[in-house]
Amino acid sequence: MSVAPGFQPVHRESTSALITRQLREGIMRGTLPAGTQLSEVSLAAEFGVSRGPLREAMQRLVQEGLVRSELNRGLFVKELDEAEIRDLYLTRTAIETAAARAVAHGETVTQSLERLRARATAMAEAAAAEDLQALADADFAFHEELVNLAGSPRLHRVHETLMVETRMCLTALQGTYFDPEDQVAEHSRIVEAIAAGDDAAMVREIEEHMQEALDRLVRATR
Amino acid sequence: MSVAPGFQPVHRESTSALITRQLREGIMRGTLPAGTQLSEVSLAAEFGVSRGPLREAMQRLVQEGLVRSELNRGLFVKELDEAEIRDLYLTRTAIETAAARAVAHGETVTQSLERLRARATAMAEAAAAEDLQALADADFAFHEELVNLAGSPRLHRVHETLMVETRMCLTALQGTYFDPEDQVAEHSRIVEAIAAGDDAAMVREIEEHMQEALDRLVRATR
DNA sequence: CCCGTGAAGATTGTCAACAATCCGGAGATA
DNA sequence: TATCTCCGGATTGTTGACAATCTTCACGGG
Numbered sequence: 001m002s003v004a005p006g007f008q009p010v011h012r013e014s015t016s017a018l019i020t021r022q023l024r025e026g027i028m029r030g031t032l033p034a035g036t037q038l039s040e041v042s043l044a045a046e047f048g049v050s051r052g053p054l055r056e057a058m059q060r061l062v063q064e065g066l067v068r069s070e071l072n073r074g075l076f077v078k079e080l081d082e083a084e085i086r087d088l089y090l091t092r093t094a095i096e097t098a099a100a101r102a103v104a105h106g107e108t109v110t111q112s113l114e115r116l117r118a119r120a121t122a123m124a125e126a127a128a129a130e131d132l133q134a135l136a137d138a139d140f141a142f143h144e145e146l147v148n149l150a151g152s153p154r155l156h157r158v159h160e161t162l163m164v165e166t167r168m169c170l171t172a173l174q175g176t177y178f179d180p181e182d183q184v185a186e187h188s189r190i191v192e193a194i195a196a197g198d199d200a201a202m203v204r205e206i207e208e209h210m211q212e213a214l215d216r217l218v219r220a221t222r
Numbered sequence: 223m224s225v226a227p228g229f230q231p232v233h234r235e236s237t238s239a240l241i242t243r244q245l246r247e248g249i250m251r252g253t254l255p256a257g258t259q260l261s262e263v264s265l266a267a268e269f270g271v272s273r274g275p276l277r278e279a280m281q282r283l284v285q286e287g288l289v290r291s292e293l294n295r296g297l298f299v300k301e302l303d304e305a306e307i308r309d310l311y312l313t314r315t316a317i318e319t320a321a322a323r324a325v326a327h328g329e330t331v332t333q334s335l336e337r338l339r340a341r342a343t344a345m346a347e348a349a350a351a352e353d354l355q356a357l358a359d360a361d362f363a364f365h366e367e368l369v370n371l372a373g374s375p376r377l378h379r380v381h382e383t384l385m386v387e388t389r390m391c392l393t394a395l396q397g398t399y400f401d402p403e404d405q406v407a408e409h410s411r412i413v414e415a416i417a418a419g420d421d422a423a424m425v426r427e428i429e430e431h432m433q434e435a436l437d438r439l440v441r442a443t444r
Numbered sequence: 445c446c447c448g449t450g451a452a453g454a455t456t457g458t459c460a461a462c463a464a465t466c467c468g469g470a471g472a473t474a
Numbered sequence: 475t476a477t478c479t480c481c482g483g484a485t486t487g488t489t490g491a492c493a494a495t496c497t498t499c500a501c502g503g504g
Contacts, residue, residue, distance in 0.1 A: 012293050015487080016281055040456070050489045052274065055457090059238055059278040060285040065379060071234050072456060072495045084375075090324065091376040098316030153306075154313040157287060158380050200422070237457080262486070272459045277487090294465045294486060 016056035019047055023057060027066055027077055028164045030171035034079040038067065064161050080169060082218060088165050089214040093207055095159050096143060099150035100202045104194045112149045116191045119145050123187055127180035135180055136170065142187055169217055176220040186212060241269055241279035249288055249299055250386045252393035256301040260289065286383050302391060304440060310387050311436040315429055317381050318365060321372035322424045326416045334371045338413045341367050345409055349402035357402055358392065364409055391439055398442045408434060 023043075026032040044054045058075050061067040068078045080088070103112050119142040126134035140163060147159040186209040193201040245265075248254040266276045280297050283289040290300045302310070325334050341364040348356035362385060369381040408431040415423040 014291060014293055017291075020285075037455095041454095051456090052277075052488060055274075056278055056281040059281045063242075063282040063285040065376070069236060069239075071236055073497090074456070087374050087376050090320065090374055091380070094316050094320030094377065098312065102312065152309050152312055154287070154309050154384070155316065158313075162376070259485095263484095273486090274458060274460095295467090296486070 015049060015053045016060065019049070019054060019057035020060045022047070023061060024064075024066065024164055027061075028167045028171070030168070030174075032077050034077050034168060034172070036077050038075045038077065040075075066161065066164060080165065082221065085169060085217060085221075086214065088162060088169075089210045092143075092159070092162050092166070093210045095155050095162065096146060096210075097203045097206050099147045099152070099155055099159075100190065100194055100206060101199055102150035102152060102155075103146065104197050104199070104202060106149070106151070109194075109197075113191065113195050115145055115149065116142070116194070120184070120187050120191050124184050127184050130180070132177075132180070135183070139183065139187070140167070146190075173217070173220045178216050182212065237271060237275045238278035238282065241271070241276060242282045244269070245279060245283060246286075246288065246386055249283075250389040250393070252390070252396075254299050256299050256390060256394065258299050260297045260299065262297075288383065288386060302387065304443065307391060307439060307443075308436065310384060310391075311432045314365075314381075314384050314388070315432045317377050317384065318368060318432075319425045319428050321369045321374070321377055321381075322412065322416055322428060323421055324372035324374060324377075325368065326419050326421070326424060328371070328373070331416075331419075335413065335417050337367055337371065338364070338416070342406070342409050342413050346406050349406050352402070354399075354402070357405070361405060361409070362389070368412075395439070395442045400438050404434065 023032070023038075032038070038058065040051050040054055040058075044051045047054060058067060058069075062069050062075070066078055068076050070076065103109065103116075106112060119138065123135060123138040123142060126132075126138050144159070144163065147155055150156075186205070190202065190205045190209060193205045245254070245260075254260070260280065262273050262276060262280075266273045269276060280289060280291075284291050284297070288300055290298050292298065325331065325338075328334065341360065345357060345360040345364060348354075348360050366381070366385065369377055372378075408427070412424070412427045412431060415427045
């Protein structure tokens with residue numbers, strides 16, 4: 001039994017982790033809209049578990065900041081007002097600029113750029129096909145890829161939450177029209193700044209991109 | 223009842239939140255050293271609660287990344303190897319540079335600078351008195367103040383965890399000697415860069431400070 | 445008509461018991 | 475001697491029941 005046929009260590013997950021993931025997905029997709037109370041009994045019934053594991057999952061989401069807890073009253077999906085959205089994008093900028101710099105100074109810049117370009121291309125194709133859903137997905141995939149390539153577990157964890165919140169915002173305004181070409185161009189500029197290894201340019205492009213995205217959002221909200 | 227005598231809305235906290243805070247403190251101070259298993263029964267007994275609330279607190283810490291969960295085996299205080307420490311400082315750099323920029327561009331720069339200068343002065347005094355404990359505390363207070371002044375709930379939340387991890391590292395190497403003057407000088411330079419409103423300088427100073435701190439740590443670890 | 449009072453219902457917070465899983469060592473077997 | 479098997483003890487995972495709290499709504503007094 002000493003041969004190693006490339007097996008991976010079995011990594012099972014605790015039930016609370018599983019439930020957490022599903023709830024997060026629900027919040028993200030808008031199945032659980034902002035402000036809704038998360039009833040323990042009904043959710044537990046839906047998941048087919050007792051309230052114990054479910055409550056543990058809830059506490060995770062509270063810690064993550066996706067859920068707000070009111071003592072003896074219940075848990076509610078966090079609502080995002082304009083100030084919160086600004087803060088969200090401020091933090092995204094912090095994380096993603098750091099990620100970009102890590103990627104640019106990393107060992108495997110060439111491969112990283114290849115993957116980022118692929119993501120940018122996917123966005124361009126979706127824009128050309130006028131498939132807004134695909135465009136949005138490719139957009140998220142780009143930013144997730146950027147942070148993944150940085151190879152930082154902490155940046156990744158924080159960013160994961162931020163992306164859920166971002167998706168929350170966009171889901172709430174589904175159907176709003178954004179100019180696809182602008183978005184595609186902004187992402188390309190980010191990639192090229194990384195390729196050029198120009199730290200200042202990277203930061204500037206990401207900042208501008210976030211500012212644009214934020215403006216689009218705020219404009220659509222009013 | 224329309225007069226507003228400056229009362230604050232009562233905000234009580236759930237038991238799990240309270241326990242979480244205490245456990246976090248324990249991890250930070252080294253009462254619960256890295257790697258130790260967190261026994262549910264003994265901890266529950268110590269806190270005088272049942273395992274329910276305690277488990278909820280644990281899940282929070284898992285989500286925060288301070289505790290690692292092994293299924294059916296237990297929960298362990300996360301250990302930080304060199305790669306983790308590097309990642310920690312990378313992320314701190316990301317958060318604190320963003321905070322510094324927010325402070326520099328904020329409405330109340332003057333007041334903010336005042337408070338930061340006060341923190342820097344406290345450090346200098348501790349260094350002059352050769353009180354290493356006070357110096358370390360003042361150091362932490364400076365960085366916490368910096369992020370608080372940014373007024374960003376997200377940056378704050380993330381930073382809180384990072385500071386716990388930082389303290390974990392330092393507690394583990396208690397007794398090691400670092401040159402106080404260097405540390406004091408680095409912090410002063412950060413404040414002055416913010417005062418000058420020079421974004422690039424701010425980023426550079428914080429980056430260098432983090433790099434220095436990281437080097438000190440890694441050197442001490444080996 | 446308005447406001448304070450009180451009880452019913454529902455929801456969350458907590459607990460102690462039960463089930464499942466894992467780790468260690470004693471003993472048997474080759 | 476080395477290895478396999480099995481059992482005991484301990485720890486975690488899960489559950490259902492009980493206690494505490496909050497909300498709602500009807501009722502009665504001013």
